[in-house]
Amino acid sequence: MRSRSGVLEVAVLGLLHDAPMHGYELRKRLNLMLGSFRAFSYGSLYPCLKDLVRRGLITGSDASATPPPHALSGKRSRIVYELTADGKEHLAQVLSSSGPTAWEDEHFDVRFAFFGQTDAETRIRILEGRRTRLTERLDQVRQSAARTRERLDEYTLELQRHGLEQVEREVRWLDGLIDNERGNRRDPAPRTGRPTASEHADDVTSQHRERSEERG
Structure with a gap:
């Protein structure tokens, strides 16, 4: 992609x-x-x-091409x-x-928004891949923080702490999603209807917006 x-x-x-x-x-x-x-x-x-x-x-x-009778003439097509x-x-x-591209920052939000059209095994692989990537990032940030802590002022340290908390929060969020997906596979619950991609995306947006605002 x-x-x-x-x-x-x-x-x-x-x-x-x-x-x-x-x-x-x-x-x-x-x-x-x-x-x-x-x-x-x-x-x-x-x-x-x-x-x-x-x-x-x-x-x-x-x-x-076939406008209704009440349509105004000259209206832009x-x-x-x-x-x-x-x-x-x-x-x-x-x-x-479900390759590495699917869980990178640039692609993950869009792929997640269409999980309603994605099979369960692929969803789990993407979520696990995303979690692994963030865990690696978390380790790198922690190591960097330990090396540079004494050279940074209080505001930079606070920003660094905020970044760590943000990644930790997303890892916990992913853990919950993965557990839920695995639980659904073990004990599938009857569903009254499958949401459309648009409806699923709208529901996902509120979850992602909170993470996006925290990144800002």
């Missing part, structure tokens, strides 16, 4: 998996889902959509984008992958 463009591509395909949307609606959904973590703009969204159309992963149709069969297959392949 390419870096920033790959992240946006997965987010777009994941949202279109729920329902066709025009570009403006997609942008709103992206900002709602991940706006706290990265800024998506028309400048990056529309080239992504154009590329996905070119590759046959989505289609774009003019929603105003909107292209409605829809996932193709190839797009669904490509998205399924991406969401089933």
Whole structure:
């Protein structure tokens, strides 16, 4: 998966998996889902959509081609984008992958937002990989803090402490998620219905926003 463009591509395909949307609606959904973590703009969204159309992963149709009787003449047309069969297959392949890229900072939030479309084994592998990566980072920060503590002023030390607490908190959060996933596999509970990716992403956003604000 390419870096920033790959992240946006997965987010777009994941949202279109729920329902066709025009570009403006997609942008709103992206900002709602991940706006706290990265800024998506028309400048990056529309080239992504154009590329996905070119590759046959989505289609774009003019929603105003057959306007309703009450539609105003001269109203700006909107292209409605829809996932193709190839797009669904490509998205399924991406969401089933669980290599190191999936748990890196750049990609983890987007992959987590679409855990509702991801199988349980892949979810666990990604969560465990993320936890391992953060544990390694935590050890490195602690070692660095021990070496430099005497040379830092009180404000830098406080910032360092805040960073440690932030990573420790995320590790605990991941521990809870992993335990929950393993528990669900041992004793699957009946479900009344599976949430859509958009609904799942909205629920995830509140959890991630708190972590994002703490990082600031």
